[in-house]
Amino acid sequence: MVNESEYSVVDYEGDYVLPDAKEAPLAIRLIQIQPREPDKSPFSSTIKLKMRVDEQAPEHGRLGRLSRLASKLTLKAKVPEKDLTIVPMNEIPEGEPKMRDRFTWGNYVAMSYSWGKKEEWEMTDKDRKEAAEKEEEARQKRLNELSYDSSDDEKEDTNGQYTDGEVHHVLLDGRRIRIRYNLWAALLAFREMKPFQSIWLWNDALCINQQMTDAGFKERARQIPLMSVIYRQAGNIIVHLASGYFRDEDTPWVLDYLQGIGANYRTEYYEALDHAEPTIAQSHRQKAKSQLERSAKEWVEVMKADLQKSARQGDNDYAMISLYDFFDRPYWRRLWIIQELAMAHHSAPILCGDFVTQWRYIRDGALLLSMMADTIRDAMQRALKRANRTMKSEPSFEHVAAIAELSVSGNRKSVQQTNELLLLLKPGVMEAKNHSNSLRLTSNGIGGMRMPLMKTLPGSPIQQSLTLAADAQCFMDKDRVLGLLAIPALSTLPLHNDTHLASLPTTDIYVQYAKACIQADHSLGIFAFLEGGMSNPHKGRRVPSWCPSFHLKSKIGRLQGDWHPHPRRPIYTRGDSESWEFEDEFAPKFEGDIMTCPGWVIDSVDVMQGVPTRIWSTLVGGTSTHGKRAPDSFNCLLTSFPESRPRDSDFLYKRNWDFLQANRDLPIGGKPLSSYFTSAPTPTSGPDFRYRPAAPSDPTITEAHRAMEARTKFRRLMTTSNRPLMGLVPASTQQEDVVIILWYHSRPLIAKAVKDSDSEGYMFLLKGEAFIPGIMDGELVDSGELEGMEMTNFKFY
Structure with a gap:
């Protein structure tokens, strides 16, 4: 085990304390890699770092991005002069289009690096033994067809502890500080390349207090929402992809x-x-x-x-x-x-071993x-x-x-x-x-x-x-949301750069983010990420059924495509009176964890006999893997399943075979679903013994199977009561659940109606999206049937 006495901790609350947030809300720490001693090899020479606190002062009398934001948040404080030397990392190469950079070069560079494993040259015999045991354990899991997630191999200990194989150290202003392998490998690579020497760097592992203390929690809550301005104000971002030869691939090529x-x-x-x-x-x-x-x-x-x-x-x-x-x-x-x-x-710049390219x-x-x-x-x-x-x-x-x-x-x-x-x-x-x-x-x-x-x-x-x-891959539940807030394309979100969000409990973060998404683009597009009614209690509080459980690993097959079961509505345009009045009347509204939205109950789930309408289309949710309408050639699904389960361990679409078998007895048009499929006997010998879904010269079957696999995960087939239609629904769907259409969503939804104890009406538990041919393209609207139905203000909890 690691000898704790050999290491110091970064004195974030002493030598490198950040100014009070009111005086300098955008202060950050920066590190600088010191040159290697010339008589030592790269791997034997300890990496030496310096650290400083930077308050991002105005540049040459002109307010920069960080300073402009700071001036809005608080009165400008007098700050000491800083080294604001411009560091142009790369010029546009000859022959490339010439254009203005989207920002002025800053006085530091932000790091982005891999979570890769140790390289062979660095592993000890103990490391190799541990790696072999872990690989054998994973192999046994796959052989037993248990749930296996390769990201488990990369996980951090939730207590922030290090194992022997992960420990490396650097000297930070003379103190021996332990860091993980991935950061050490990145710093080592940057130190050995001249363009990155003597520049000031920002990375979250060292420049933010990651200690499991009250001060650490408070600082992370302050710094994480500032990620967007930290990265956008940086002169550039440098990326370390790990070694140059990962799994023996030819990186230069x-x-x-x-x-x-x-x-x-x-x-x-x-x-x-x-x-x-x-x-x-x-x-x-x-x-x-x-x-x-x-x-x-x-x-x-x-x-x-x-x-x-x-x-x-x-x-x-x-x-x-x-x-x-x-x-x-x-x-x-x-x-x-x-x-x-x-x-x-x-x-x-993107570094891959000794090689450099650009984003x-x-x-x-x-x-x-x-x-x-x-x-x-x-x-x-x-x-x-x-x-x-x-x-x-x-x-x-x-x-x-x-x-x-x-x-x-x-x-x-x-x-x-x-x-x-x-x-x-x-x-x-x-x-x-x-x-x-x-x-x-x-x-x-x-x-x-x-x-x-x-x-x-x-x-x-x-x-x-x-x-x-x-x-x-993400190790912290909160990061499922916090890791997205700085994306420029999401700058219209009400939570963009919210300095208080990171301090909230995880469930509150999920709920506020889901509300912000709905309010920002005036749609219910986040319903594509509902996990089929699997919103279990999380840290003492249940995630509402209308809010995706972002932390769940098991993702339900997402339905895509340009569908419109509801009447067309005016496109929301800021400043347009017609669309504004429509939004004011029909937009989703929130009262605590209850969301209210208008729509219609159009049917209920049953196991009665349906009619065989393009069964193959239902299996792929009506679309190919990229959301385009499924071509008629996808009817090959009706003849592409073997009679028995494929033995080939490399066959990627066994789950499709299992899905079909699980639904084989569903009555469709008076016959079981399985009767609509023609299965070829599985060869027991000869060159075709190992079943293949498609020959290389004909990728149609492979594409159809891939589309089916993408849609059917954690789903099942069902039929409706009043209109005998077959649909693809969340696996948690039960008989007497209802099929609903909302003004603000482009796909039908499955919900469970529950008596509201506070009124004579019902509340609804959302289970997720459904694909039901016969209502996806506005058929109910075109027939006038929807106009004769009573509109309901659904209350989702």
Whole structure:
């Protein structure tokens, strides 16, 4: 065990105490890495740090972002002069689009680093033995088909204790301070690279008091809500991805590849003339949109054709495995990096061992790969199979692309709208053209579209960020919300930079955040994250059924798509009287933990016989994995299941087979559900003994199975009473639950009605969203049936 007497603790309340919040609300600590002793090797030379308290004084008589915010919060205090030397980390390389930075370089740099494991060169025999035992334990869990979460391997001890294998030390102003491996590895890498020497750095582990004391809790409650201004005021963000050779992948090749393909979709080009006068800026954006779209489309077509060439199989397999390993690094799935990368400058340096690239290349490369996500994912799976490896988790390039989209949209400058465009007819000849309604530009692009042109995740920025957070690794329940507050695209949230939120109990944080999301975009989009009625008591207080339990690991399959079972309502526009009056009358309202919202009860859940309406479409929630309408080719699900459960350990869609078997006896049109499926016998010998869902040359079945797996998790099938329709509902749905439609939500919901003890009416416990063909596309509205139903003011508790 660790000898505690060998270490000191950082004297946060003495040498490095922060000024009173009223006098300097935005004071932070910074550290500086001291040069290595020249006669010692990098790994044997102890890392030496200095620390200082920085109050972010006005720069050259001009108020900066932090100081402007401070002046709003309190009277300006006289502060001593600070070292405000500008530290330009990187210039835009030759040949890249020239544009103004979105902020002035600050006098410090913020760190973002991986939660990676120790590298082989650093492990002791004891470390190797412990790692082998842990891997064997995990293997046994998988063999027994128990719930296994690879993030368990990375967890911190909740008491803040260190194990022998995690301990490293640094000298902080002469004191021996213990730190975790991941921070030590990042500091070591930064010390050895000249561009990062002698700069002042901020990181949460050392610069915020993390001690489990009253002072530590109080300081974290003060500092965490300031993360957005800390990262945005930084001169840049530097990222450490861990070693250069993680799982034997070829890092130099991956970085060169991403930098190469990124030239086909350089998103910065869209904003290259934003600093010009509005007519020129808007005209350039229109031209850039079409050029970027054409360039990306050409690359996708060439890439798809290349992956089909048998002569290129070896090279393609190498490429797919290298990309999979690169995006499979633990860093990309950390929750806090969502906001860190969302605020990063496009030139933010990313270190991977001894290699350096920039965020712009990773970002644009991930966006391109996501434009053909299913093809890339299938190619990765086949390449790993041929290398006798298993895809243990879905590749993270789409996760990174979704972060990139939040970054681009949240940091994009608003360009004043103009009445005309300048079109280049030929060199030297320009023509001014009035906008047509179809080309009317907004600050986000043509017709309100954002760039990038594709949307990796559907919905508003709120939904996109919550989807990312649901799939990210996070050790503290509070951080599920606090780790999102600094995302620029969420700046309209009432809780943005709320300095009191972090001090509240976890359940209160969840409830206030859910309320803020509803009030910010005037929708109930957060209902996509309800966990099927599994809102259990949390630390003495139950999470209301309308509020997602953000801390739960088991995520219900999310329904997507552009559905509208309710009447169309005016789009909420600030300042528009019609939409404002509508919102004032029908907007969701809160009284404590009770939410009231208007809608209709349209049916109840039963096990009566339904009618067979596109059964295969119900299994995929009517959509593909990216929320587009499911193609008719997905009817292959009716013939793609084997007769018996697949034995192949690499078959990713066993859960689909289990789901079908669990619902096989559901009566549909007078027959059991299973009778609508044609199963081929499972081979017992020969080359097809190991069942495959699809041949590499025909990815349709794989895509359909992937879509089904994405929608059916923690769900089951049911039929309705009055309209014999089959639906996909939360697994907790029971007979006599009701199907409801709300004004403010684009999908039907399942709820349980409970007598209200304080009145003669009912209150409702929400269980989650449902997909029910026959009402999803406004059929009840078009038929006039909805008009004849009584509207209810639902009270959800």
